[in-house]
Amino acid sequence: MSNPISSASHRAENTHALYRAVWRWHFYAGLFVLPFIVLLAITGGAYLFRDEIDNFVYSDLKQVTSPATPALPYSQQMAAARSMQDGTVVKLTTPVTPTSSTEITIADAAGARHAVYVNPYTGKALGEMADRGTIMWLIRRLHSLAEFGTFPNALIEIVGGWTILLVLTGIYLWWPKRVDGTSRLAIRGKPATRRWWRDSHAVIGLFAGFFIIFLATTGMPWSVFWGKYANQFANGTPTGYPSGVRVDVPLSTIPMIDAFGTTGWTTENAPLPFSVATGPQAIGIDAATQKLNNLGLTQGYAVSLPNGPRGVYSASIYPDDLSLQRVIHLDQYSGQALIDMSYADYGPLGRGLEWGINVHMGQEFGLANQIFMLMVCISLIFMAVSAGAMWWKRRPNGQMGVPPLPRDIRKIYGVMAILAIGGIIFPLVGLSMIVILLLDLVFVVRPRAQLRNA
Template sequence: MPSLPDTIRHVDAYRAVWRWHFYAGLLVLPFLILLAITGGLYLFHQEIENAWYRDLKQVQVATTPTLAPSALTQSAQRAYPGTLAKYLPPAAPDKAAQVVIKPDTGDSLSVYVNPYDGHVLGALPERGTLMWTIRRLHSLDYFGPIANGAIEIAAGWSVLLVLTGLYLWWPRGRKQGVISIRGTPAKRVFWRDTHAVTGAVAGFFILFLAVTGMPWSLVWGAKVNQWANGNNFGYPAGVRVALPMSDEHLAHMGQTSWSLEQARMPESAPSHAMGEPIGLDAAVRAFNRLDLAPGYAINVPQSPTGVYTASVYPNDLVRQRVVHLDQYSGQPLLDMSYADYGPLGKALEWGINVHMGQEFGLANQLILVAACLAMVLMSIAAAAMWWKRRPTGSLGIPPMPAARGALRGVMVLMIIGGVIFPLVGASLLVMLVLDLIVQRLTRRDTRRVPSAPVESALEHRPSRSNS
């Protein structure tokens, strides 16, 4: 049986961790629900869009040969006048060709064309599809850079939430409420156990998704991207070559891999500037000879020094590739794949691929969607548990430990996180100030909630029975 001083130390440590777990939950749980729902949907973005836009993306396979890319793009431009920006050859015999047109006014359009007869099937805003909307909600991109930065903060606090949650869940001699759920939904213990058990199971996935989502973040992701991918035109080590470069970046041309977001676009060689461009048909033949994975997209040159750029990001990370062709000679200027990335770039790209449910096929998708459902359940259980525990007229913030030294471990954890993730560090400082204000207000109130310290102590008391 633990001595009284040991019990007091355990209670103080528990209070310190519980208090900051509560604060982390206040910040993270609303975001966690949003990220889980939108992320779970986006795991199946290809399947959903193929079904949702079936009349645009699917065609009847014909016995006749497909038309030339130039003929398909001309059909698209006749139906929707504007500048040709991008061409996506059919990824399979039953798929439509996709032509991206930039009209004189408004956003770019994705025009879908039957590759066998050139019939235009319809058009959608290039970045206004159902899954683009889900993706922008997932990153809070709809609400500007400040909201986007909130996702970075939420991801950092999620790490603190998981680590403190695992500490609170740890059995310490208990046999009930560890992997089992007690009571009924009418009782607080039911929601406590649901939250704790679900969190213990989903904790690893929350940590993984939080860390692998950081490369997209506003501050940390951008800085690590610069450091990981070098300074010479933004290309990974091993593919830096002496080529004329424009000021345009690959990420501005469309969706690209994390490792190439800052890569500058090469220019067609000046020695060929007086020749005739090879045209889209020849460019497609050249890319096909280079054996790019099906589903690649081609950005067409927009100036006399522009290049044809083909990019593809399939589920198989090894086949991820970006190729730039000189628009006059048709020769590859840069040909980059996953193998060319540096060690950190490879690690982060792998994490991103798993994060998006692509690396291990259907199993990857199903495991992560189960984790997303667990996050939603855990968040609902946390809200129900708090609602049943909170005193009337109060937020029910867990009490401060009697000994301030009990906070040291949590503070060290937060300082390390704040140094690694600057926005998280700034938010931690804000929360520390708010916590000091809460403590001062609490000291003015002489009322106490007797159940909290008793409950904390019981969490640490070894149990010899299942009762």
Template sequence: MVNTTLSAAGAASRSSDLYRAVWRWHFYAGLIALPFLILLALTGALYLFRDEIDGFVHRDVMTVEARTSAPAAPTVLVAAALAAHPGTVFKYVPPARPTASAEVGIKTPAGEKMSVFVDPYDRRVLGEIPDKGTVIWIVRQLHSLSYFGPVANGVIEIVGGWTILLVGTGVYLWWPRRQAGDRQGGGVVSVRGRPTQRVFWRDLHAVAGIFAGAFILFLAVTGMPWSVFWGSYVNKWANGTNYGYPAGVYVDVPMSDLRLSEGGPTSWSLEQAQVPQSSAPGAAHGSGHESGHGSGHEAAHGSGHEAVHGGAGGGAAGAGAIDLDAAVAIFDRLGLAKGYAVNPPAGPTGVYTGTVYPDDLSRQRVVHLDQYSGKPLIDMSYADYGPFGKALEWGINVHMGQEFGVANQVVMLAVCVAIVLMAVSAAAMWWKRRPNGSLGVPPMPRDRGVMRGILAILAVGGIVFPLVGASLLVMLAFDWLVIRTPRTRRA
């Protein structure tokens, strides 16, 4: 009987020590992650409604009155933009709908990039915005901390790793135990007490966390591919061979040293994709140039070819190349989803590149055209990605609130609200339990050996995510200093 009692007491002591160890590292994870998670939640909530917000804030340049007359040719709209803002065209976005303006990306002689918006019906320049200067683009840069430089962007990777730890330890702490105070689901699925009581904030934190935890874990994992260190190296490993294209898509055409990501935002799976080169003019003319001309090239030449490829357009394309009108006509004929962007050739061997990344993943597409023949050199869509690329792109699409329409936006908005609630409730219950003159770190387990198992798990995460591992070493040093520092705890 005595042995049974001692065994039960030992088990209870080990359970209590494990709880303390988990609680301690949950506290540390929250200390690191929660301040940033508030920023991520607020900016993420805004980004979910990027089209609506940008459409409203910039409606004076992005929206026009629909008319029965046909829109002007792309070369004419580009010429109008260049007349107002001389420079070199690096992007053209045809109107995605009858009430949308055309967007012309121009690089000025001073090296500044801007987006000029033109009414497609009357060719009137509506205004300009600095390239990547829309409200939502700034929100996106804040969300990734890229706004503050690559070092700050690396912090997001660290936060992602600690968030995974935060969720894992939080689930353990939430797990129902037979305690008198937790009867009838109190603190498990319902909130007890009043805001003046610590139990209210503890329960609010726990309940919000358990309902949103799986989603928060999903957001942390799917955000990792965009991180500055881990994401970039994994991307190079996953997509660094075969010119960055999945097997079966690459064809035997000359490739340049340019990456698709250098021309503008692209999908994660195509960041390492190299841009092909156009064939020499003579070869191009002999291998289908006439067919390219047969798709409306003559009409395009009659509507302003010299305005684009001459001085107004910067002279980027080679002599005898098809113009923007012909390229847009080919992209339309190939069925690129509305809202696609066109990057004109960068020099005599450059290509016309059409890219579109709509909410519908199945319509993601990248097409490179030979600038002389108009022949598609590479035509790739989401269906061509490998299993790893498809899974990551699907996760990113859900992360951004796109995959399931309005329902996706609403669910992710609820998760963002839950994150803010958890951060506020964590701060409130810490404030109510904090000892005077101390950070209020949860107590160490009596048996320090319990920490070894926790640290082993943390070490695995640190190996998978090196920046997280480096931050873990810093926190271990901090923990050692905290242990060494005498402090008074509340009873």
């Protein structure tokens, strides 16, 4: 007959060993992720207010006074833009509001793109800058790590996966009840003590954890590896944009992202169609924009001009209201709408991901969405700072302070086996886990084992 006291002691020891194993991986996740989290939280919090910031910083280019006279034809506005910048007009972005300027993108002889801003009522060219040269485009590139090159950009997927791991292991570490009977939501001590930082870290992490996972998950579509193949899967099946929308239309090999520079995630790899009609010349930008207006396209849309004799007028709009998201391609000779696709035409996966991205970017619910996501970003920064404070206060002098190994080393492998599921879903995350495990074995586990056996 088994001893009840011995069995209880064995269960307690197993629980403590598992706790140590989870704590160890929580530490490694934080060690890897926290510097990136601070950067992503700061840049993401700023990008939530991209329109407000850009309109303020570049008010002399982006804002005009709305007179009583109607706007000039876009052909005249394009001519005004070319008087300031030589080259070929490749894209036109219509004014969002009556007090917004028209943005005309011109490619110079060397292929560099310039954004020229024109007063739509007077035809005056207000100024120009490099295309995507605004401060918010820089913030966006910093947020995606694209500013640092292709390899750092691939870290987005790894950071997202490790952030999810960080939250889930953190919840596990918080979950056991305290022995002193105090509430698990209590913040004890003062900021000078490690206890205060630990409790604050746990409580804020508990409330913000779900939204942190949401941000990490909805940021994955932009990742280099997972995002690419998820997009191919979505758009190769009826779960993304339905192939039946353009089944009778000849398609080019040019993806929409090449034409517009930035598009919705679901449509970025959708190929542009070919013009099927023939004629002596294209209908022109004025007739094309009039056709788009008649089709009910929301103002603020961008129009990519035909590239070659078989090119099309390609218009797209990605407003805060997802129901108004739309893509229209016009035959450059007849003006016929070859493809007219809206958010409602996407498959369930496409709609779900677009909704998640819209909320991630602070667009779906207006100002409330922006403010709430800003609070989550601030929580992320506090989580990183409090983690650093806890580590600094508990680490032994001159050491990293890696959480102690459980007595049963197999617990580490058991936790790793559970984490492998996430590694299969996100392969780059799985690869990084293997690297961390090997480093832990070589530089921490083995030296400690040799020291004990000496």
